[in-house]
Amino acid sequence: MKKHILLRRLTRAAACLLALLLTVTSIGPMRADAAASQLVxxxxxxxxxxxxxxxxxxxxxxxxxxxxxxxxxxxxxxxxxxxxxxxxxxxxxxxxxxxxxxxxxxxxxxxxxxxxxxxxxxxxxxxxxxxxxxxxxxxxxxxxxxxxxxxxxxxxxxxxxxxxxxxxxxxxxxxxxxxxxxxxxxxxxxxxxxxxxxxxxxxxxxxxxxxxxxxxxxxxxxxxxxxxxxxxxxxxxxxxxxxxxxxxxPLEQYVASVLSREFVTNWPDETLKAASCCIRSFVSTASKHQTFDVCNDTCCQVYRGVYQYSPWDRLVSLCQQTAGQQILYQGAPILAVYHSSNGGATVSASEAWHTDIPYLQGRYDPFEAQVNTGSKDWQRTLSYDELTRLANAWGFDCTRITAVAVTGYTELGNVAAVTFTDQSGRTHTFTDEDTLLFGGEFYSRRYVILPPHSSQTVTDVTGGAAAAGGAAEAYGGPYAVYDGSSTTTVPQLYAVTAAGTEVLAGSAAVLGAGAGTGGEYPAPELTTRTVVNDSDYYMIYGSGWGHNVGLSAYGAYAMGLQGYSYQDILKFYYQGVSIG
Ligand SMILES: [Zn+2]
Structure with missing residues (x-):
C-alpha cells in the first residue's frame, strides 16, 4: 500500500523535482525559513x-x-x-x-x-x-x-x-x-x-x-x-x-502527518526519526507550490492532517525528539528526496537529472535485502501492441514497436537508457528519469528487459545483515539473538532491571553493542542469478519501487531494525551530510 503512495510521489513528481533542482543551487542557510517560523x-x-x-x-x-x-x-x-x-x-x-x-x-x-x-x-x-x-x-x-x-x-x-x-x-x-x-x-x-x-x-x-x-x-x-x-x-x-x-x-505536526502517510507507522524509532529529518529538509528546500510552502499531495509530500489512529502519539513524540533538525550539506538544508525501495542500488542526481548534487550519489544498498520490501521481484509482460501504445504515449511517434532493450546502465547496474525500435527501423531512446517510463510503468530504475523466449542474468545486492551485536530479524519478534558465536531464535525479549523483568516490545529489539554505529557500513555482496521469459511477450523484470535517488524507505527500515541511529541511516543515503 505504502509503496503505491511512494511511487506516485516519485514518478508524477518528475516535473516537480526538476523545478526543485532549478532552485537548489540558490539554497542557502537563510532558506530554512519554514523551520524558523515553525509554521507550514x-x-x-x-x-x-x-x-x-x-x-x-x-x-x-x-x-x-x-x-x-x-x-x-x-x-x-x-x-x-x-x-x-x-x-x-x-x-x-x-x-x-x-x-x-x-x-x-x-x-x-x-x-x-x-x-x-x-x-x-x-x-x-x-x-x-x-x-x-x-x-x-x-x-x-x-x-x-x-x-x-x-x-x-x-x-x-x-x-x-x-x-x-x-x-x-x-x-x-x-x-x-x-x-x-x-x-x-x-x-x-x-x-x-x-x-x-x-x-x-x-x-x-x-x-x-x-x-x-x-x-x-x-x-x-x-x-x-x-x-x-x-x-x-x-x-x-x-x-x-x-x-x-x-x-x-505547526512544523512538527506537519512532519508527523507526512510520516504517517509516506512511511509505515510501526517502523522502528530511528527509521522514522531519519524520515522526519527528510520531511523537514524537503519543506525547507521546496520551491513554493502556488502560494503555499508545499501542497498536500504526491507532488510535494502527502499530508492529510492528524493520523486518526493510535500511532499518532508515537509519531508526534518521535518528531519532538528530532524537532527542527534538518539534513545539512555545508550548512544548508539538502534536497532530501526519498523513494520506497531501490532494489539494490541508488542512482546519483547527475545520472537521474543531469545535475551534480554531491550528497546524492549512487551506492549499493546492502540493507534492503534484509527486509520484505514488497517489490523485490516484480515483472511485467508487455505485448507489442502495448509497447507501441506506451511508446507513443511517451512521445515516440511510431507505427509499431518491434523491439525494446536496455541500452545503457549506470555504474551500479541501474537503467540509464532504454531504446525502442519500430517496424520501419526508427529508434527512440529514453534516458534518465524517463527510463521509469510512462508515469512509473516500469516501477523503478533497476530492471532488465527480456525479449520473448529468452533469459538474462540479474545481480542481487545483499551483505547488510547485522554483523555485530544482536538484531531483530523481524519487527515485533521472533528475535534472532546473536551471542558472539551463534544465533538462537526467541519469541520475546526481556529486560532485566533493578525493578524486575519486563517484556521488550516494538523497537526495543536491539541487543549488545548494536550494529553499525559510528558510520561503519557493511560491504555489499553481489550475487547473480538467471531469470527466464518463456512467454511470447516482452518481459520487464526488476526490483525496487520509485526513482532510486536518495533515501530508500525500506532500506532505512532495515537499518532501523539493525540498530543504526537515525544519523547513520541518513549519512548512508546522503553522502557527506551532517544533521542539525
Ligand atoms: Zn506540490
Whole structure:
C-alpha cells in the first residue's frame, strides 16, 4: 500500500523535482525559513480544485469555536501571521465566497435550489466604522441578522442577507445612514453551517487572506472534508474566483502527518526519526507550490492532517525528539528526496537529472535485502501492441514497436537508457528519469528487459545483515539473538532491571553493542542469478519501487531494525551530510 503512495510521489513528481533542482543551487542557510517560523502553509484545495464553500467543525474535545481574522505576511514572505479580528462560539462554520449561496446536502453551492437562497450576498450596511470588534458586535445586536464585517481595514456593521441589491436597499431605507452592499470579487462570508446565520464577513482586496483558527486550550483539531487538522485554515480568492484553502500547521505536526502517510507507522524509532529529518529538509528546500510552502499531495509530500489512529502519539513524540533538525550539506538544508525501495542500488542526481548534487550519489544498498520490501521481484509482460501504445504515449511517434532493450546502465547496474525500435527501423531512446517510463510503468530504475523466449542474468545486492551485536530479524519478534558465536531464535525479549523483568516490545529489539554505529557500513555482496521469459511477450523484470535517488524507505527500515541511529541511516543515503 505504502509503496503505491511512494511511487506516485516519485514518478508524477518528475516535473516537480526538476523545478526543485532549478532552485537548489540558490539554497542557502537563510532558506530554512519554514523551520524558523515553525509554521507550514500546505495547499489543500486550489486552482482547479478551488472551493466555493468550505465547512469546518471542531473535533470533540479538541477546541470549541473559532477565532476569525486574516493571515498576514510573516518574515518568510508567506501569509502565516494570524491577526485576530473576531470570534465565534459556533462549532460548525462554513466559509463562502461572496455570492448568493444555497445549502444542499450539508454544503453551500452557487447552484440555486428550490427552497430559495440560503445566504444572500446583499446586505444593508451602516455608515459608521467601529474602533474595535466588541463595539461593532454590540451594535450589530441591534439589528435582525446583524453581523460584523471587516471592510477595507475597518470594522463595519451589516445586517440582512438578501438575494438582490434591490431587497437590501429596501431594508436599508428604514434606517438613517444606512446603505446597501453587494457581492464582491474577493469577499468571503463566515456562516453557521446549519442555519446560514452570518457570523462575519471579510471584504478586502485580493491580497488579504481570511484566517480561521480554532479556539481552545491545549491541542486543537478541526474536521475538514473527512480529515482532522491541527492549526488554522487560510482562505483567499486569487483572481476573484473560488477559494484556495491552506492548512497553516505547526512544523512538527506537519512532519508527523507526512510520516504517517509516506512511511509505515510501526517502523522502528530511528527509521522514522531519519524520515522526519527528510520531511523537514524537503519543506525547507521546496520551491513554493502556488502560494503555499508545499501542497498536500504526491507532488510535494502527502499530508492529510492528524493520523486518526493510535500511532499518532508515537509519531508526534518521535518528531519532538528530532524537532527542527534538518539534513545539512555545508550548512544548508539538502534536497532530501526519498523513494520506497531501490532494489539494490541508488542512482546519483547527475545520472537521474543531469545535475551534480554531491550528497546524492549512487551506492549499493546492502540493507534492503534484509527486509520484505514488497517489490523485490516484480515483472511485467508487455505485448507489442502495448509497447507501441506506451511508446507513443511517451512521445515516440511510431507505427509499431518491434523491439525494446536496455541500452545503457549506470555504474551500479541501474537503467540509464532504454531504446525502442519500430517496424520501419526508427529508434527512440529514453534516458534518465524517463527510463521509469510512462508515469512509473516500469516501477523503478533497476530492471532488465527480456525479449520473448529468452533469459538474462540479474545481480542481487545483499551483505547488510547485522554483523555485530544482536538484531531483530523481524519487527515485533521472533528475535534472532546473536551471542558472539551463534544465533538462537526467541519469541520475546526481556529486560532485566533493578525493578524486575519486563517484556521488550516494538523497537526495543536491539541487543549488545548494536550494529553499525559510528558510520561503519557493511560491504555489499553481489550475487547473480538467471531469470527466464518463456512467454511470447516482452518481459520487464526488476526490483525496487520509485526513482532510486536518495533515501530508500525500506532500506532505512532495515537499518532501523539493525540498530543504526537515525544519523547513520541518513549519512548512508546522503553522502557527506551532517544533521542539525
Ligand atoms: Zn506540490
Amino acid at each position: 502553509s500546505v495547499g489543500l484545495y486550489f486552482v482547479k480544485n478551488a472551493l466555493p464553500s468550505a465547512n469546518l467543525q471542531n473535533v470533540s474535545g479538541y477546541g470549541s469555536g473559532y477565532d476569525i481574522g486574516i493571515y498576514d505576511l510573516d518574515a518568510s514572505g508567506d501569509r502565516k501571521q494570524f491577526v485576530w479580528l473576531a470570534s465565534t462560539d459556533e462549532i460548525e462554520i462554513s466559509m463562502l465566497i461572496d455570492r448568493n449561496m444555497y445549502l444542499s446536502g450539508g454544503s453551500y453551492t452557487e447552484t440555486p435550489s428550490g427552497s430559495g437562497v440560503s445566504v444572500g450576498a446583499y446586505h444593508a450596511e451602516l455608515a459608521y466604522a467601529y474602533s474595535d470588534y466588541a463595539s461593532a458586535a454590540q451594535a450589530a445586536q441591534n439589528y435582525a441578522d446583524g453581523f460584523v464585517a471587516w471592510c477595507d481595514g475597518q470594522y463595519r456593521v451589516r445586517f440582512g442577507s438578501y438575494e438582490t441589491y434591490r431587497e437590501a436597499l429596501d431594508a436599508a431605507q428604514y434606517y438613517s445612514d444606512c446603505t446597501a452592499t453587494g457581492q464582491t470579487d474577493y469577499g468571503m462570508t463566515v456562516v453557521a453551517t446549519q442555519t446560514g446565520r452570518i457570523l462575519f464577513e471579510l471584504d478586502m482586496d485580493e491580497q488579504t487572506a481570511l484566517g480561521i483558527v480554532p479556539s481552545g486550550s491545549g491541542e486543537t483539531r478541526t474536521w475538514f472534508k473527512g480529515y482532522q487538522y491541527n492549526g488554522g485554515f487560510r482562505y483567499d480568492r486569487p483572481g476573484g474566483g473560488n477559494m484556495h484553502v491552506a492548512s497553516i500547521v
